Amino acid sequence: MIIDVLPRREINSAKKIEEVSGQNLSLCYQCGLCAGGCPAGFAMDLLPNQVLHLAQLGMWERITGSKTAWLCASCFVCTVRCPRGVDIAKLMEAVRCITLRQNINYVEPSKIAAETLAELPQVALVSSFRKHTA
Amino acid sequence: MRCQKASPSRKEETGKSSKDPSMTTAQKGVAVVAARMIPVYIMGREYEVPEGLTIMKAMEYAGFQFIRGCGCRGGICGGCGTVYRKPGDYRIYVGLACQNVVEPNMVLTQMPFYPANRASYDFEKIRPIPEEIFKLYPELFRCLGCNACTKVCPMEIQVMDVVSALKQGNITEAAILSFSCIQCGLCVSRCMGELPQYHIFQLARRIYGGKIAPRAKHLDDMVKKVSEGKYEKGLRELMKIDGEELKKLYQKREIEPIMAEENWKPADTRYL
Amino acid sequence: MDLSYYPGCTLKTKARNLADSTVASMAALGVNLVELPRWNCCGAVYGLTEDNLLHQLAPVRNLIRVREQGYSRVVTICSQCYHVLKRANRLMRTDPEKRKTVNSFMDEGVDYRGEVEVVHLLEVLRDDIGWKNLAQAVKIPLRGLKVAPYYGCTLLRPREIALDSPEMPTILDDLLHALGATPVYFPASTRCCGSFQVVADPDFTARCSREILDSALLSGAEALALSCPLCSFNLGSSQKELSQLHSDIRVVPVLYFTQLLAISLGLIPEVCRFELNDDESRLILQSKGILGEVPVETGKQG
Numbered sequence: 001m002i003i004d005v006l007p008r009r010e011i012n013s014a015k016k017i018e019e020v021s022g023q024n025l026s027l028c029y030q031c032g033l034c035a036g037g038c039p040a041g042f043a044m045d046l047l048p049n050q051v052l053h054l055a056q057l058g059m060w061e062r063i064t065g066s067k068t069a070w071l072c073a074s075c076f077v078c079t080v081r082c083p084r085g086v087d088i089a090k091l092m093e094a095v096r097c098i099t100l101r102q103n104i105n106y107v108e109p110s111k112i113a114a115e116t117l118a119e120l121p122q123v124a125l126v127s128s129f130r131k132h133t134a
Numbered sequence: 135m136r137c138q139k140a141s142p143s144r145k146e147e148t149g150k151s152s153k154d155p156s157m158t159t160a161q162k163g164v165a166v167v168a169a170r171m172i173p174v175y176i177m178g179r180e181y182e183v184p185e186g187l188t189i190m191k192a193m194e195y196a197g198f199q200f201i202r203g204c205g206c207r208g209g210i211c212g213g214c215g216t217v218y219r220k221p222g223d224y225r226i227y228v229g230l231a232c233q234n235v236v237e238p239n240m241v242l243t244q245m246p247f248y249p250a251n252r253a254s255y256d257f258e259k260i261r262p263i264p265e266e267i268f269k270l271y272p273e274l275f276r277c278l279g280c281n282a283c284t285k286v287c288p289m290e291i292q293v294m295d296v297v298s299a300l301k302q303g304n305i306t307e308a309a310i311l312s313f314s315c316i317q318c319g320l321c322v323s324r325c326m327g328e329l330p331q332y333h334i335f336q337l338a339r340r341i342y343g344g345k346i347a348p349r350a351k352h353l354d355d356m357v358k359k360v361s362e363g364k365y366e367k368g369l370r371e372l373m374k375i376d377g378e379e380l381k382k383l384y385q386k387r388e389i390e391p392i393m394a395e396e397n398w399k400p401a402d403t404r405y406l
Numbered sequence: 407m408d409l410s411y412y413p414g415c416t417l418k419t420k421a422r423n424l425a426d427s428t429v430a431s432m433a434a435l436g437v438n439l440v441e442l443p444r445w446n447c448c449g450a451v452y453g454l455t456e457d458n459l460l461h462q463l464a465p466v467r468n469l470i471r472v473r474e475q476g477y478s479r480v481v482t483i484c485s486q487c488y489h490v491l492k493r494a495n496r497l498m499r500t501d502p503e504k505r506k507t508v509n510s511f512m513d514e515g516v517d518y519r520g521e522v523e524v525v526h527l528l529e530v531l532r533d534d535i536g537w538k539n540l541a542q543a544v545k546i547p548l549r550g551l552k553v554a555p556y557y558g559c560t561l562l563r564p565r566e567i568a569l570d571s572p573e574m575p576t577i578l579d580d581l582l583h584a585l586g587a588t589p590v591y592f593p594a595s596t597r598c599c600g601s602f603q604v605v606a607d608p609d610f611t612a613r614c615s616r617e618i619l620d621s622a623l624l625s626g627a628e629a630l631a632l633s634c635p636l637c638s639f640n641l642g643s644s645q646k647e648l649s650q651l652h653s654d655i656r657v658v659p660v661l662y663f664t665q666l667l668a669i670s671l672g673l674i675p676e677v678c679r680f681e682l683n684d685d686e687s688r689l690i691l692q693s694k695g696i697l698g699e700v701p702v703e704t705g706k707q708g
Binding site for chain 1: 414415416419420421447449450451453454455456457458461484486559560563564565572573597598600601602603604605606607610613614617635636639
């Protein structure tokens, strides 16, 4: 029998996500403006507003099982357009951090082809590694 | 100053002669001038050691025997990287055990080795461009600029600046800035981006030295003279001379004075 | 006028066409860009988490260097660098808790409070020089050149660091107008090129870039002008492969606005380093009589 003496402070909890992102999840009223402006929306299984709704409901496995946060290019259209001032870009970063902070990379630097490493500008590699590696 | 010798009959105590290599410095009964004894904590355990000794000598005094993490004892091989803290001070301090002197109550550990990813490459095929380094060490771009590496370098190299220079494609700057690197690995142990700094820097220095730095013209001239056989005659004459005669020649040799003029020449110019 | 100048890593190697054309054209306008000594990589993206300040160290350290250099303003040209530096600066200005933590961690011996101002080159052109003065300095007006001004994301969003309206910006249009070119509005001018996704999923960025280029073409543009080496790479590389597979695809020449600036100011084409652009960039300028025959240099590495 496992006795929970200490309260769980896992990252995939609404409180922790709100802490990491600095956003109030309950502000979202599902207007969909973020999804409409998202340039990556065409490739996403869950749209940004759906991710937010799932976050409100605490359904973390569905969020971390989706590619949405990894396709996000941090273009900030959602942030600029949200009528309630929710910074969805920050929320997406927090969702990525759930995985990254478990020391799991999304991009694996050692597996990138040598020709690609020689061809890509430094700005691409630095930003990719900051967003997509642990 | 009282001269305090350790027990005179070490041999009786240990059954070993003082020439026996398995005797520690302390056991050899080396006369210890009354140095003040201070406590140091080696890997968390307290030892009383004479102040004024280097960390390495103090550890040997305490009975440790170095079979790793010790090399030149001259501050250049990078084997004895040491990390320590002082009581009441949150900071991390570093040094080389063979150079740094013990301080009272220091808490230390050694870092004789830290795993660092080393790419394998064929140097002949490497071109003198930064992309060659990017291809072999993509983790270079995981640097966050936290500066932990610089803070922990016992040679006071601006490690972060070297990484920065490489990201900017400046191999020359990186080679010059990292010149004193002794590859102790302390930077690697603190790096959040998991970069193998000293391996990357060594590649940069190799590229600089072998493919970017201008060649020394006087070296080329000398090599030409040698391969043209200019020194053959003199060398062959020397090879014919026997041992005793050779010794006499060596002792009689002319040595260039330390503060010689630019145009100084020896009296015997036959072999110039 | 002297200004502290932060180039960024990419401008020192792959984007020398952006760097050289910037420094040369500003010099021609009487602005001496003094490169910041001992600068480090800005980090390219702004750290968006509230609880991890590691990502702020790199940009803030650069701002401290600007102060050490003795300047109160720093100009940058890469859109990514601009975004990171400006946001990190704003953090240090507005959040006393985080400012204290960052300052005490960095051991630079200074208490940086956001005293430096971060500006983009376009702001310097608009505010310090002015469009009228710029138009007067133009020696070779870019007549007949229909250029789509591509803003991208990081210059305009989020609002607190935007150098112009996030939805309907005009600053790059105004610049092109001052140079005598015809700016062509197109709906995708503020759309994302895919950014850093090019590393994880180049097909994705190719698709994002394609939408931007198609939108520009449909609006009648003959070329695209931009400010960011990452956008330039994404837009350029998405075209290269496609044009090799389909010869009927119309390639849109992608240029840095500073290259257009340099040429219009009558500077020698060498400062634009066109060998680092696609071939079409030179050709479109030649076809408009803006550029004479420029010797074609092969090889991308300088």
